[in-house]
Amino acid sequence: MHERANLRLTAFRLDEQCERLRLEVREFLDEQRKSGLLVRPTRIGAEFSPEFSGKLGARGWIGMCWPKRYGGGERSALERYVVTEELLAAGAPVRAHWVADRQSGPVLLKFGTEAQRMKYLPAIARGECYSCVGLSEPDSGSDLVSIRTRAERVDGGWRINGTKLWTTNAHRAHFMVALCRTAPAGDDRRSGLSQFLIDMKTPGLTVRPILNLASEHDFNEVHFDDAFVPATALIGEEGKGFSQVSAELAYERSGPERWLSSFRVWVELIDALREHGDSGSTTEVGRMLAHLVSLRQMSISVAAMLQAGKTPNTQAAIVKELGTRFDQEVPRLAHRLFDVVGLGRNGGAPTRAHNIVDHALLWSPAFTLRGGTTEILRGIIARELGLR
């Protein structure tokens, strides 16, 4: 019988070293709770805390896998995985350094010049330097190669014109990694795109806040009006931006954030059901937790495969497709169970539990849109099945 290797994930168990690291992280988090730097979240999504990022960086838990000469720890992908899932489950305020650690740093490591690496990576690893990602535009979301922000060669560098959209944390980042068109598309739509490392203080660059469904300022519109960047801002090869970005997106595709975004809802739900639940709600909780445990197992296996130098593209897309739909379903489950066991809000002030469920509901549409929509991910899986 034909076995599809790309639908198999080797059963993998984290070793003792990883489990010891897990306990270290938990001790660290307990210390931060005592000091007040980590408080029990009242919302989902990680808060922005330069102080926390600094403490985490001092422990060597940002840029964990990077070479030591860039401030990294030369730890394994699995160790990084363990730290990540512990931080997210605890609701730690990791927002500030998150993107730089997960995406922008690795891009510089893989494609950047030595000068770029030396300038940014140590500062990122210390938890002091934050980045944002310039990809989407008003007319370009899933169809990334249709972007129109252009970088024209001028004396000593590039002149950038255009608009990036949905740029998370642009208002608080130090630099942006932006994809721009540097040459006409030609026959291959993917050619002629390049990545740039842009200082957020560049003249001609303006940031406008965009409020999301939860009425929060997270997104921004970033406008480039004849913004000049030096030649040293180019990352990697001119014209190879698309393949560089594809590598970048693949790094984060299967991480635990894809199914831990709603974890704090679980914490509230468990507390509420211990007091008010019944056999039926126990069964529903167990059924959904089986999904979480299964997703975790897949993430661990994908991390192990990445560590072993494999490229589990199908498996990673599957983890993201299943994980984001799961994360979206969790606040709906909580809302339904609260209703069923009589924890609706007739009278009385909303509890922390209600607030977190509300907040998660408001965020839930984004889970299956960001970083690759469900429909795009299913298209990728279909391609891997040989259907297109």
Add this chain to the structure above:
Amino acid sequence: MNDIVRMVGDSAERIFSGQITAAVRAAFERGEWCADLWRAVDGAGLLDALGDEATTPYAQLDAGAAVLRAAGAYAVPLPVGETMIGRWLIRSVGLACPDGALALAPANFDTTISATRRRDSLVLKGSERLAPWGSSAAQIVAVAATPDGPCVCQVSRETVKSFAGRNLAGEPNATIEFEGAEVPAGSWALLAPSLSAEAGLELAALARTVMMAGALERVLELAVDYAGSRQQFGRPIAKFQAVQQNLAVLAAEVAVSNAVSDAAVAELRESNSRTLTLAANARVRDAADVVARIAHQVHGAIGFTHEHMLHHYTRRLWAWRDEYGGLAVWSQRLGRAALAADGEGLWSTLTAV
């Protein structure tokens, strides 16, 4: 996966694919016992893959799982899991293994079969409903509660009253009255202390999980093949995005079922934890539901009939997911484990090794 496990799995696939012809399936659908198939499967040693080590009872679980996965992938019309586990239980207490097909009891978690001593025999009490393959097996391996502890009993079907039935896949089962059945000396022994009273039932449930994972993978192949060859509107239906998206969802369910069932087998083999086992048993039962629905949607009208072999799989998925504990049983257990600690303790519960 080590070489022995791969060899055992390959051997199982070879026998199943070679022996299970359309004629064999048709005979089974008519209610016949597939004697030739049984001889081939048993003769190849496939039903002994779980081994017999009493002190490390799960040592060969990965090899056993390879046979079970293949049994699911080929929708084998024989009590593969029951016989494998029955022999494993019998050997674990040092009894001689009988020839022939076996069934297991209890087959449900809310059933109690008990026994009292009468000189050197045990006399059984209790009954079991819908024991899979109970009407095909000459012997039933029953784990009975006694004042001295759980006992593995080899019960001849001639000593009990049984009422034959079939599950919705047409596989035989039986409701069995054990009341008064005598199990003579040499046919019973105390269960090894390394195994819990529920060990047989727990393993049977995991066997169904692994079988379903194998079946899900085969259903994906059927669906991809069908979509690639069925032409409408001048092209294979696989070219339509709606069909592609459905197949992608199906493939995702296959992948997660593979991952979590493999992980559960490893967990049972290597630790005392049961989190992955509970999660796998629930998750794969959920997946079976989604996969059956999507597969039938892709296969259109012909998949809804006996003209296509899809029904051999989807009827089994619908039947197997309810055997040895359905989705609710496994969800309950995982839910109760999660609710044993408070909200901040949930993560520790889920990540405990």
